[in-house]
Amino acid sequence: MWRDALLVAGKDLRIEARSKVALGQVAPFAVVVLVLFGLALGPAVGAGSVLFAATAGLFWITVLLATVLAVQRSFALEAVDGASDGLRMSGLDPAGIFVGKAAAVTCELLALEVLLAGVASLLFDRHLAGFAVLVASSVAATVGLVAIGTIYGVVSIGSHQRETLLPLLFFPMAAPVLLAATKAWDGALAGAGRHGSGWLDVLAVFAVAYVAIGTVAFGPLLEDA
């Protein structure tokens, strides 16, 4: 499985390096969303402002939206010119395909989150405290979100309504991760390390659970796509 996962992740990242869709479209989109949040809830920033209080939530909603785009892009690659048939005919382990595609999107989103965290800190005048918890919760939440997205991404691959179907399926299942990630970040930003760590445990459980589900379910879902 791991060999196949590396192969698929390498292929997807190579495609991204060539097409630069994440860099040229997803990242600007996410930054624009953060700016729009600032315009809608600003202009007051700093302690006591709405933006200051809602920084974590706005950050993770932005990541959630970017995740949809990144996952859609990941599976759009497989929907073009029979590539999904090629993937099935390759004999790759479906669990390896799942892990590989999820790993590639996770790498892209983690890089995006570094950018977004900086932008949010600047726009909303929020110091990024509790760095360790922020990083750990970001990794766990991103793995969880991407795992859910990848599960539903393969469901939507064979659908003519894939652009609208994915968010419809994805958002409800992502809600617990969004909540936990926001709470973890809130706690970390407020300097409550232990409080943040508690939500970090929840995120880790979600991440492990969704990855496990995806590893088992991806094969049958790919067959039905």
Add this chain to the structure above:
Amino acid sequence: MTPVIRLHEAVSLSDRFPLLAGVTLEVAEGEVVHLRGPNGAGKSSLLRACAGLEQVVSGVATVLGHDLTVDRQSVRREVGLLGHATSLYDELTVEHNVRFAVRASRARPDGVEASLARLGLDGRLRTTPVRKLSAGQRRRVAIAVLVARRPRLWLLDEPHAGLDGDGRDLLDELVRAASDAGATVLLASHELERASAVADRVVTISGGRVVPGPVEAGTGDGAAAGGPDAGEPRAGGRGATALVRPVAPLPAPPTAAGADTGAGCDVA
């Protein structure tokens, strides 16, 4: 000897629509079989079923020793399917596409260079993203994938489509070479003369079933005229090519400044 493909009353459904309505067919190792039939007859579905992409819900379906009614995934690594779509990644280069397919199928990587060279893709086209290729060049890349993977069973669905004259000749050579090397080939094509020239046998499909059909070159698809049974050797097949009308070479395409990277079409 155990046949490479053994189908008996095989039924495949798409929702409730029958793709295959009880196909009975046996294909021996090294045999080249030409599938013919009208549009919608079930040729592509038969190829996809043999590749494990369509589920066989009843009957017997054994391919390369794998019972497809039980497990249709294990067979895939040993099978190469050239369908209407090329199953290539647009953003990857020609070489990366071929290498990815070979590594994914755990085939030996030493076939990559030879296949690229054989298909005329070893020059500038090697590092060209597939999205920049013409339809015929994409087809060549898909064939290069097939050649590099060295599957035991070749499933070719209208393989000549989109290829120029040289490409068609080359494909025919590759099919013959694969067969000579022991691979089995199932070839669905409306290009009756070309396909018949490389085939050992012609099988006619109609309504999702194998039917007794015409075997004479030049007869219309699906025109079941009471000819010999599908299991009979092909009169115009390999070793009897004199019965097949020679194919006139295509005129060379005009060269235009700023044209696509068409150099790769010039296969020796």
